[in-house]
Amino acid sequence: MERIAIEKKILSANDQVAASLRERFAEHGTLVLNCISSPGSGKTSLLERTLASFPKDTRVAVVTGDIQTDNDAKRLARYGFPVRQITTAGACHLDARMVERSLEGWDVGSLDLLIIENVGNLVCPTSYDLGEECKVVLLSVTEGEDKPLKYPSAFFRSKLMVLNKVDLLPYVPFDIEKAKENARSVHPEIEILETSCTTGAGLDQWLSWIGRRMENVKGLAGYAISQTA
C-alpha cells in the first residue's frame, strides 16, 4: 500500500462557506454570535430579554435553529426585530450553508448584530463553524456543574459562558464555583457571566459584553476600510 498525506479538515466544505460568511460580516462590521447550549438552558429566554432591552432602532436580527417548529421564531418576533427560523428537519446542528441560505434577501450591511440561536445540543453544533465572530455557551444551574468536563468542545470553543437561571441557585445543589473551575480547566481564558432571565440579574453585564464586542467589530471594519482606501 502506498500512503498519501492529505492533511485536510474533514469539514473543509463547511469551513469554506463559513469563511466567506465571516468575511462578509467582518466587511460590514456585523457582530455575529453563535449561541449554543443543551435544550432548555434558556437560550430563547435570554434572547427575548436581550431583544426587549434594545432600543427600537438597534440594527439587530436573529436566526434561530430548531429541529422542528417555528415556536422560537414566533416568540422572538414579538420584539419587532427581524427573525428567521431554520428548521433542520432532523439535523442536530446548524451548518454554514443553512445560515447562508437563511440570510438570502437580507442586507447584512444593515445589521450591527446578528444572533444565531443554534439547535439545543451541546455536542454537534460545536463541530460546525457558522462564520460567527464567537460562540457563546449557556449553562443553566439546573444542569450539572460537570457539563464543561462532559462536553468540553462547547466550552473550549466558546468565548463566553453564561451561567443562566441563577435565581434558582438556592433550590438546586449546583456548585457555581465548581462549574466555573471546570469551564476554566477546559478553557482557561473563557469569560463568565451569571444571569437570570426571571429576575433580570446579570443582564446589564450581558448587554454591555455584547456592546463592547459590537464596538470592537465595528472598529475593526473601519480599520479594514481605511487600510484599503
Place this chain on the structure above:
Amino acid sequence: MHEMSIASSVLDAVRVEGRKYNGAHVGKVGLRIGEWSGVDTESLRFCFEALVKGTELAPLALEIDFRPASPNMDIAYLELEGG
C-alpha cells in the same frame, strides 16, 4: 448525532482525492479526531461502515488517531492499493 454527516464528508473527500490517482483503489483512510472535536469516534465508525457498505468504495478501512485535549478533526492520509 452528526457523525453521519461527518462520515459522509469523509467519503466525499475520499472520492475527490482518490480520483487523482487513476485506477487505484483507496484501501484505507486515516483520520485524526480530537477529544474536543464534538465527535464520538465509535458512532463515527458505525456511520462510516454503514455508508461504505455496498458502494464502489468498499472495502475501505478506517483508522482513527484519537487525540486527547485537541479540537482537530482532520483527514490525515489515504492508503492506495495498486491500480
